[in-house]
Amino acid sequence: xxxxxDRNSNPPEPGANGTSQSLGKDQFLYPQSRYYGxxxxxxxxxxxxxxxxxxxxxxxxxxxxxxxxxxxxxxxxIKQLWEELDCSQSHLLQDEE
Numbered sequence: 001x002x003x004x005x006d007r008n009s010n011p012p013e014p015g016a017n018g019t020s021q022s023l024g025k026d027q028f029l030y031p032q033s034r035y036y037g038x039x040x041x042x043x044x045x046x047x048x049x050x051x052x053x054x055x056x057x058x059x060x061x062x063x064x065x066x067x068x069x070x071x072x073x074x075x076x077x078i079k080q081l082w083e084e085l086d087c088s089q090s091h092l093l094q095d096e097e
Contacts, residue, residue, distance in 0.1 A: 030055055042092040049088045053081055 035047045057078060064074035 046088060046092045049085060049092075053085045056081055 030052075032048070032051055035044055037043055037047065060069070060074050060077050060081075063069045064071055069077075
């Protein structure tokens with residue numbers, strides 16, 4: 001049972017700019033990490049595509065696990081995403097092979 005003076009009952013501390021440290025809905029649903037690799041516009045674009053691929057795969061897996069889509073639908077969606085990522089890799093990183 002929490003007491004009225006419990007530290008956990010306080011509102012979130014404001015950030016350095018005076019705003020809350022909470023994430024926006026889009027940042028929560030579609031997180032993006034910084035890119036630390038060798039910078040080229042192509043590498044940056046492929047990294048963004050790769051992160052989007054990973055996020056969408058996670059969503060598809062969750063939908064299939066919870067019975068919202070069939071395993072066959074999940075497979076077909078993942079297959080389509082993989083083909084799009086493969087095409088992206090072929091166009092963006094063709095000089096690196």
